[in-house]
Amino acid sequence: MKINLLGKILLLVALWCTGTVTSAKDYLLTSPDKTIQVKVSVTDVIKWSVIRKGETVLLPSPLSMTLISGEKLGVNPVVQKDSRKSVKETITAVVPVKNRLIPDVYNELKLQCKGGYVVHFRAYNDGAAYRFETNLPANEIEVQHETANFQLGGNYQVYWPQESDPEFQSHYEATFKDTTLASIGSQQYGYLPLLFTSGKGTKVLISEADLYDYPNLFLFGTGSSQLTSAFPKVILESKLKGNSDRNEQITRKAEYIARTSGKRTFPWRTLIVTDDKGLLETDMVYKLATPNTLSQTAWIKPGKVAWDWYNFNNVYGVDFRAGVNTDTYKYYIDFAAQYGLEYIILDEGWSAATTNLMAPNKDLNLAALMQYANSKKVGVILWALWNTLDKDIDKILDQFVKWGVKGVKVDFMARGDQYMVNYYERVAKAAAQRQLLVDLHGAYKPVGLNRKYPNVLSYEGVKGLESNKWSDIITPTHNVTLPFTRMVAGPMDYTPGAMVNTTKIGFKDVFNQPMSQGTRAHQVAMYVIYESPLQMLADSPTNYLKDPECTRFISQIPTTWDKTVALAGKSGEYVAMARKHGKNWYIGGMTNWDARDLNIPLTFLDGKAYQMEVLRDGINADRHPQDYIIETRPVKAGETIQVKMSGGGGWSAILRPVE
CATH class of the missing domain: 2.70.98.10 (Beta-galactosidase; Chain A, domain 5)
Incomplete structure (x- = not known):
């Protein structure tokens, strides 16, 4: 028995050493x-x-x-x-x-x-x-x-x-x-x-x-x-x-x-x-992401962007032919300068061809445009097809720097394999070496690249506002699902800001004159709710200029946040959040097609008195979604405010401390 037992022990030891038994x-x-x-x-x-x-x-x-x-x-x-x-x-x-x-x-x-x-x-x-x-x-x-x-x-x-x-x-x-x-x-x-x-x-x-x-x-x-x-x-x-x-x-x-x-x-x-x-x-x-690897980051400037592609360059009431040309983009620059927007984007069509990013198209005097943008203190971001950029990234980005460009929007990657993952990092690194910002479109979800390379400001990877141009699937229900799904991973370039707003039955998908489902206040609230350090104003500058009060309100909402406090929410139904930037607080609320009232205690405020400016759904927003009200009143910590939203509606507030 002793020999058998010893033999068994030796066998177990041998098996353990070879790793065949655990x-x-x-x-x-x-x-x-x-x-x-x-x-x-x-x-x-x-x-x-x-x-x-x-x-x-x-x-x-x-x-x-x-x-x-x-x-x-x-x-x-x-x-x-x-x-x-x-x-x-x-x-x-x-x-x-x-x-x-x-x-x-x-x-x-x-x-x-x-x-x-x-x-x-x-x-x-x-x-x-x-x-x-x-x-x-x-x-x-x-x-x-x-x-x-x-x-x-x-x-x-x-x-x-x-x-x-x-x-x-x-x-x-x-x-x-x-x-x-x-x-x-x-x-x-x-x-x-x-x-x-x-x-x-x-x-x-x-x-x-x-x-x-x-x-x-x-x-x-x-x-x-x-x-x-x-x-x-x-x-x-x-x-x-x-x-x-x-x-x-x-x-x-x-x-x-x-x-x-x-x-x-x-x-x-x-x-x-x-x-x-x-x-x-x-x-x-x-x-969980790799920490920042850039030694110099002061040049990285988040901000808001006047974007051309969603609105099909449909500016009007002007004395020039709208399109992808110098006069149209000067108009964008003037709009951006008037409302303190940091950037404009020249999307697909600005270059001689999608496969040639070394020269602008024949209708665009890029040198004159860049000089004009600099005089107005507005940065310019250029769109690039990913595979064109991939073929000669150093030469192309060097040319962008010579032109005075501030960033690049890289598009249509549409893959998630190892090569493409490495491509994202190569773009981020090459852009950072030249002090260029990056916006990734046709992209998979954020995985932390924006921490390692903080010049990567935003990612698409979302069914966003642009889909209004060809479908009816961008509903208020979809919009209040995103903060609990896609946005959890990181920055989300949904591209908000539709100024033509409709009811469910009034919506039509029109490629060159797009509209959104839900109210104007629903769109405005996205600037508080949706996270993107490079945040778009997607509609035509003319539409924004025709409604200066709404545009003024949007222009005052920052794109980065010192602190975020979730106030209320249920995925697919509604969301309400408070965010702090500097001394000010910002509150945003959005709902699905159900009208909704929320009671929000202002427990996140300090002991200061605040002046609260609110943009909310107007009394007729359920039948005319562009109806909104802007009003101002004092508030203080501990007070409970009522957030009232129409079906498909929204609610936003800017709280400034009373000095």
């Missing part, structure tokens, strides 16, 4: 405020689960990474060392989107595993995250697949941005379908962020952060409460379709999703677990 073990990680628990189980695979206030919102879900060379990180793991730390710091945002000072408070668990990899887990008060880190002997590895599955705690309600392209090509501009998790079949996939609501009303938002040199994560349904991970493979060959300058056909792909360094950290897989108000306040993606 010892099951659980690790528990708790958030600083004890509301979130992360349970990590190490058996034949590493799994994690997440609990909030006793409710399991994520059941044990596997995580692993498979390399082409055969290694399977996270499978049959052997934990050699575990370590923990607690962090309580404050991040100062270079370009503050929600908050200038961001508390970075979390507890972390690191599992160092045999085979040269580490898995990091973090627990925040509003969620959790994990990432892989490798320290492999190979200088270069090829990742075949990463398992980042999510087994939710039940058949949750979900806002699902349905996609269909088998190559994961997308402008990331789907609407968010309100459905259930079990209704998403195995052939259906969506992009991040994804928002779920548990049976108890807990909000669970899945996204990712610190994404570099690696493809975007997409999630497929299974007809159950589980989602499975998928990634675009590395593109080896592609070509443009027909005579298109931007629509790609992928003709050859690799068998791997990334070829990358063997010594690196991989993207954070993030799970924000909170309530509706918590979604409006979270900074998790920003906190």
Whole structure:
């Protein structure tokens, strides 16, 4: 018996040393405020689960990474060392989107595993995250697949941005379908962020952060409460379709999703677990991102922009022919200067061709225009097709600098593979070296690039106002869904500011004379609610000039925020937020097609007296949505104000301290 027992012990020791047997073990990680628990189980695979206030919102879900060379990180793991730390710091945002000072408070668990990899887990008060880190002997590895599955705690309600392209090509501009998790079949996939609501009303938002040199994560349904991970493979060959300058056909792909360094950290897989108000306040993606790498940032100037493309350059009441020409853009500059807007954008059409960004079109005297803009202290941003810029980025951006341009709007990327992720960073870095701002369109969601390169001011990746030109899907319901879904990931270039506003039955999609559903006050409130350090005024300058009171009000709302306080909200129904910039506070409220009254306590104010200027729906806004009222009255801390909104309406206020 003794010999047999000794033999068994020796066999177990040998198996343990070869890594063919693992010892099951659980690790528990708790958030600083004890509301979130992360349970990590190490058996034949590493799994994690997440609990909030006793409710399991994520059941044990596997995580692993498979390399082409055969290694399977996270499978049959052997934990050699575990370590923990607690962090309580404050991040100062270079370009503050929600908050200038961001508390970075979390507890972390690191599992160092045999085979040269580490898995990091973090627990925040509003969620959790994990990432892989490798320290492999190979200088270069090829990742075949990463398992980042999510087994939710039940058949949750979900806002699902349905996609269909088998190559994961997308402008990331789907609407968010309100459905259930079990209704998403195995052939259906969506992009991040994804928002779920548990049976108890807990909000669970899945996204990712610190994404570099690696493809975007997409999630497929299974007809159950589980989602499975998928990634675009590395593109080896592609070509443009027909005579298109931007629509790609992928003709050859690799068998791997990334070829990358063997010594690196991989993207954070993030799970924000909170309530509706918590979604409006979270900074998790920003906190998990790589810190600012730019030594000089004083030149980065956020601001508002007079934008041409939405309104089709339809200026009128002028003595020149409107279009993509010098006179029209001088008119934009005059408008911007009159209302203190920092920039204008020259969108598609300004250049000799979309494939030639080195020369303006024949109707545009760019040198004269730049001189005129400088005299008016208005910056100019130029549009660029991504693949044209990609072919000769240094030469093109150098030319932009010679012209005196302040930034570049890069468009139609429509991919989320490794090359495109690297392209985003190359653009950000090359632009920063020349002190140029960046606005990314046709883009996937923010993943923290705007923290590492704060000259990246905004991203599209949203079904925004421009869709009014060809569809009726931009409804007030859609508009009050975005703050709880897409906007949670970061800056959102929705391009608000429609001045032609209609009822549901009065709306028509007219490409060259667009209008919006909902009230004027609904549009104005977007300047407080929607986060974008480069915020557009999308309508015709003429329409703004014809309504100077509304335009004056919009022009006084800043584009960055020192502090954000969520006041009330429910995804798809309504939202109300307070934001501080300098000494002033700003309040915004928006509702879906239901008229709504909210009582807002001014508990966020200090002891000062404030003068509150309000732009709200007029008494007839339900039948004539352009009806609004501007009124002023004194308020003070502790007072409760009534926010009254028509169906499809909005409410905004600027609170200035009485000196």
